[in-house]
Amino acid sequence: MAKLTNIKKDTSTEEKIKEAARKLFTQKGFAETKTREIAEEAGINLALLNYYFRSKQKLYDLIMEDNMRSFRQGISELFGNTEYGVYEKIEKLANYYIDEFIVHRDLPMFIVTTIYSSGGDTLSASEDDQVAKSRKIFVNQIKELVSQKKIKPVHPAHIISNLIGLIIFPFMISPLLKKRVQINEKEFVELMKERRQLIPVWIKAMLEN
Template identity: 45%
Template sequence: MLENRAGEIDPNTESKIKNAARRVFHQKGFSATRTRDIAEEAGINLALLNYYFRSKKKLFEIIMFETMFGFMQNMLVVFNDEKTSLLEKTELMAEKYTEMILKEPQVPLFILSELRDNASDFLEKLPMANIIMESVFIKQIKDEIAAGNIKEINPLQFIINLLGLVIFPFVASPLIYKIGSLSTKDFELLMQERKKMIPIWIKSMFYKS
């Protein structure tokens, strides 16, 4: 049986194209991706891409939306859990997000670089602003500040630091590989260490000692 580059076992043509498109778009971004790249990666005739998805842009929008949605979902679930404490949430975020990104390390840079152009207003289509700033997570930060357990700070700084500590090394990975002369395994171990350390770092940063 013929396999495409991902070694998929006979998904239907539409799925093959979508999966190939996801891989290529994630790797190279919209502008650097040629529809012929996707067709080759999927092992299908070029015309089938348009047959199933109308256009490169439409296909991209599907991939972009699914990618962003998957990326946000994890965060929102953790942020809105009524049962976990603020520190537990930072632990869950560091844990889950690191694991998720390790499986597809190119996704954060893909999302951020595509958002730069912002042409298609993807952020408008996802209800981001309200949902995050009105989350249990933000409420808990404010409560801890009010209770005197956390230093006075804009909750947005808390979020930026948490996301930054988790996401930044992946976005800057070529730089970090180079600076540290790292192998793939080295890098992964470094991220595993961060998974444990980030909650501790966050605690040190924001909590009164």
């Protein structure tokens, strides 16, 4: 029998493992998911899983990085879309990412801790350039509304930080929130779904003269 160290890594097997892990991490969270369960879900043995990914933490980090890359790409594409106005972008962003965070519950905390641990350098040079271009389009749209006196003269950073905070923060404090206001998981999810409609209203109320 060939040793695992002599087996060439198969990208299809690697993706199968990642999909199995993504499913279980989403369903059970990192702490409650066992590596043996991931191997069983992927239809492989534990030794092969350990050959591809040396630890559960490494596998988790890779999956979260994939999710975060998708998160950044979504924001970049939306901010850079010139067919949508400021309010349309806010509405679409709130809808899409609240739905994403309902499914990927660990992602908000991962995003924040990654930003802090990296000092904000979470992008490659090409990704950073693309995000900067998209953000500039959104910022210019805000400045245009200010110049037309359609919204209050507020710095775009306030709008972006408020928007991100309103979307992400409730998920980060969900255990505390559920305990303090005495709601269960199902009720929490319903509250988050309500925020998809409320956040654009709140932002608009903050901006309009």
